[in-house]
Amino acid sequence: MSRRSRVIIVGGGFGGLSAAQALKSAPVDVTLIDRHNYHLFQPLLYQVATGSLSAGEIAAPLRSVLSRQKNTRVLLGDVRDIDPISKHVLLADGASLEYDSLIVAVGSQSAYYGHDAWREWAPSLKSVEEAINVRHKILYAFEVAERIADPAQRRAWLTFVIVGAGPTGVELAGAIAEIARQTLKNDFRSIDPKEAQIILMDSAQRVLPAFPEDLAQKAKRALVKLGVEVQTGVMVKVIDKEWLNVQTHDGMNRLEARTVIWAGGVSVPALGKTLASRTKAETDRSGKIIVGPQLTIANYPDIYVVGDLALALDPNGKSLPGVAQVAMQQGTYAAKAISRQLEGKPKQKDFKYFDKGSLAVIGRWSAVADAFGIHLSGFPAWLVWAFIHLTYIVQFQSRILVFIQWAIQDLTFSRGARLITGTAATDFNFNEELASVVKPADSSKVAVNM
């Protein structure tokens, strides 16, 4: 019996998982390698960050998603290197695996454009860990503000800045505004959470730059109605622990803010850079690997790059956006290309992205949607959004829970997952922060000032 062809897929995100699933009936041995044991539904990560959902509710164990696919093996591991000549991938634990075809789907990571020091004060939102860190920051800010008597300091703790007004930034800003205006409405005794200032900023001239102009305007109006202050055309120059400097049309502006969240941009993970250098692949300025019309790297027809790491062009020469839809279609395409080759069939037509549209949600029961040229906003757009997201999640986990959770929450404004847990105590030293602002002299106040 001849050996079965081996396909290695690196990354269990939208691209990698779609590829694995599309290989279900192919006569191949598939190994899917990921550093995490779960597939994460990233578009809802902002809901973990804002306490609406628990991480377990938007993630599915990769093993369980693929458990019935007998030709597929899941490997928990960290790919450190790829040798495209001997056709091996090397794991951090020392194991090295040989492939016949390789699909690289390692996604993207947040980019601070040369200001990596900002990461400490302005976490981003790409992983479960980061989302939980952001959740802690938001919740702690209200806790600290509750304990502070000084109005200026209190104001700084109640100022939330979101840098980047793409879908994630817009969704985060809307959710934080709802937390402040509704969820926490009755929860504090010294502060009024409604005083919180939520600022969404972008260097572009409008929010949702990738959306049509009219929808961006509608999104902006919806945000303002929720109490978000939208600042466009401003450049962030410095982010520090307690403040940030932004350049506006009128000059430099200093903003006192203790909570800054980075929804700014993406870059290529280390393995993407390694792969580019090993294959001498062409990349764009951000490090994305330029792939051919069949999604392979030049001179390496057995290496497919899909999802955020790939720079693929649409027929107009415009690069495809880094969204789940693109990654999923590319993953499926790569899987089919491998199957057809093994079956001796002629090559597929070149990859063509079928754009089903864009969506962004803005608070409860409100969204903007651009689907096949139809522009929706408000509740109809929210329904489309909810339907699409739930369909996807339900596929993996019978997670009708998420829907029920939303229903409860949207009716009651409560947020079930408002826990501060884990390493929060070390990430953010609550007692130390307070010790610096709570003077012994305040002590009687705390008790009396009910």
Add this chain to the structure above:
Amino acid sequence: MSRRSRVIIVGGGFGGLSAAQALKSAPVDVTLIDRHNYHLFQPLLYQVATGSLSAGEIAAPLRSVLSRQKNTRVLLGDVRDIDPISKHVLLADGASLEYDSLIVAVGSQSAYYGHDAWREWAPSLKSVEEAINVRHKILYAFEVAERIADPAQRRAWLTFVIVGAGPTGVELAGAIAEIARQTLKNDFRSIDPKEAQIILMDSAQRVLPAFPEDLAQKAKRALVKLGVEVQTGVMVKVIDKEWLNVQTHDGMNRLEARTVIWAGGVSVPALGKTLASRTKAETDRSGKIIVGPQLTIANYPDIYVVGDLALALDPNGKSLPGVAQVAMQQGTYAAKAISRQLEGKPKQKDFKYFDKGSLAVIGRWSAVADAFGIHLSGFPAWLVWAFIHLTYIVQFQSRILVFIQWAIQDLTFSRGARLITGTAATDFNFNEELASVVKPADSSKVAVNM
């Protein structure tokens, strides 16, 4: 206007929260202080540890539980000291608060009986953080076993030891057995999770020592049926990273096991010891504070101790168990005592525990229950268990979700919250562990040996 009487409650567990809620209509200013921002439903913590539930599903933010109770303020803080003479509590952040009445409800922590070094290899299950740590250990063990070729090492990774056969130990053992036999059934390619050995041990002569004999027997039979090996009358002598030594009737026994979970016993938290020393209160050997019939400390009629920290006696002179029911009834009692005193009413009758019975769940649809002398087991007991636990949870959060989650899970054996996240990578170095067992020579095997 005369100043309102100030009640400080330290701890937002079952005892503290019940006290706060019972003071809802009292003419007092209540301050509830907890180190966490949530009330935790500890009896279900084992379900977080075994991936059935997310932490957010068994916890409710204290602020939101108490948001509509206008006389009550929640303070996120760490109480370091209590001065019973000047009537102040001191927080780690430097603030000091004055009280007229104090209710101390700080609960218990796990005890390693002088072997604190064991904690590193045998985590316990008292907090969300520990539960998530235990979850990681369990899931990682299967991941590592999947990658190991050596049968002895693989066996050690697939051996799970639970020390302590009280309700938590029994529930954990049952849940791990179900994970191995059902949930992960199809998830691996090299190992068969059903080979996992789950050992539940206790130095007592039977499981559930606090339960009636016949129910303990039934629980044991149910556990054995699930595939749990029950070892009673054995003493743990040493726990190390890769093995433990236990003393049996036949002598010393060495057990190779990479996952040991401590469900062994409880001790008094630091603040409990501080309070005892400041008030010169009598304590038992474990440090519990002996309270009078009105749950106050001798000579300090304004300091109530409720829940696990208190040693209260039933009419037969037997000490009350450290369970939620006792803590809740004591919290309510203390609150009423304070109210009555302010209203100038005569003192309440001495505290009397109303025992509604004991419950322990053993895997899916099976439990043992002892309620008012009626002994139930199997499905009827499980129904009682589910009803009681859900009623409690629903009170706080409309958390009908938990019920739905159980329903899905019990029908499908899936576990949605099987995520390995956060500091797992540092708590447990997967790559390093693997590097020590995955030889480069194994590499081809990993890929081919599907």
